[in-house]
Amino acid sequence: MNAIKVKSLRKNFSMGKQTVEVLKGLSFEVESGEFLSVMGPSGCGKSTLLYLLGGLDEVTFGEISLHGKDLTTMKEKDISLLRRRDIGFVFQFYNLVPNLTVEDNIMLPLILDGKKGKKQKARLEELLEITGLKDYRKHTPRELSGGQQQRVAIARALIFEPKILLLDEPTGNLDSKTTVEIMELFKTIHLELKTTIIQVTHSKETAAYGTKILELNDGVIVRETRIERKAS
Numbered sequence: 001m002n003a004i005k006v007k008s009l010r011k012n013f014s015m016g017k018q019t020v021e022v023l024k025g026l027s028f029e030v031e032s033g034e035f036l037s038v039m040g041p042s043g044c045g046k047s048t049l050l051y052l053l054g055g056l057d058e059v060t061f062g063e064i065s066l067h068g069k070d071l072t073t074m075k076e077k078d079i080s081l082l083r084r085r086d087i088g089f090v091f092q093f094y095n096l097v098p099n100l101t102v103e104d105n106i107m108l109p110l111i112l113d114g115k116k117g118k119k120q121k122a123r124l125e126e127l128l129e130i131t132g133l134k135d136y137r138k139h140t141p142r143e144l145s146g147g148q149q150q151r152v153a154i155a156r157a158l159i160f161e162p163k164i165l166l167l168d169e170p171t172g173n174l175d176s177k178t179t180v181e182i183m184e185l186f187k188t189i190h191l192e193l194k195t196t197i198i199q200v201t202h203s204k205e206t207a208a209y210g211t212k213i214l215e216l217n218d219g220v221i222v223r224e225t226r227i228e229r230k231a232s
């Protein structure tokens with residue numbers, strides 16, 4: 001089954017009396033386990049698409065199915081559950097809670113969901129290992145570099161074992177060396193955890209970590225390219 005199926009997707013925003021058409025009829029599919037990079041000029045609708053895929057905004061017209069479930073006809077309560085448990089988000093800014101430790105920041109979604117058992121502790125250990133944060137578990141965000149803070153945000157996004165990870169310019173705030181480290185981490189997550197990843201990026205280098213590139217311009221898809229994996 002496809003992880004994501006998008007059909008004739010349109011998104012308009014109202015600006016006073018004016019309607020702005022941002023997405024003008026997108027159709028594409030993302031296979032389970034794919035790593036899709038969405039590129040295109042500023043303002044072409046990349047983030048808008050990502051938010052719609054994550055159920056963070058309402059579709060104007062068309063369909064979005066995640067693992068066969070149509071998001072556009074789902075009740076808000078079910079969309080919230082899906083968002084919390086099946087989808088992980090990573091943004092350009094890390095949005096960590098400053099007075100919580102690394103491990104509490106990572107566990108926060110579980111604590112908010114009333115879950116903190118043995119299985120979750122094991123998952124935390126696995127994520128601390130994958131993200132290289134084991135020695136920093138008792139630190140607070142302000143004691144970490146930008147790259148380390150983004151690693152915490154990535155571990156937090158993965159704590160529920162989401163099937164889909166949505167990334168909005170996740171390295172937009174990082175220097176080029178740290179960008180490579182974080183992109184290598186996403187590659188590891190993609191290969192080891194088999195997570196389906198959709199990333200929005202401006203950078204060709206970053207996009208090349210994907211298995212496929214979708215190029216948008218002025219609200220439509222202008223190109224879909226399958227790519228060879230960037231070597232480590």
Ligand SMILES: Nc1ncnc2c1ncn2[C@@H]1O[C@H](COP(=O)(O)OP(=O)(O)OP(=O)(O)O)[C@@H](O)[C@H]1O
Nearest residue numbers: 013014020022040041042043044045046047048049
């Ligand atoms: N909530 C909103 N209300 C009105 N217009 C919006 C809203 N969100 C986005 N837009 C408009 O939709 C268009 C696409 O925005 P979007 O952020 O998706 O572009 P983008 O391709 O991600 O741009 P960038 O690369 O600069 O982040 C822009 O013209 C933006 O002003």
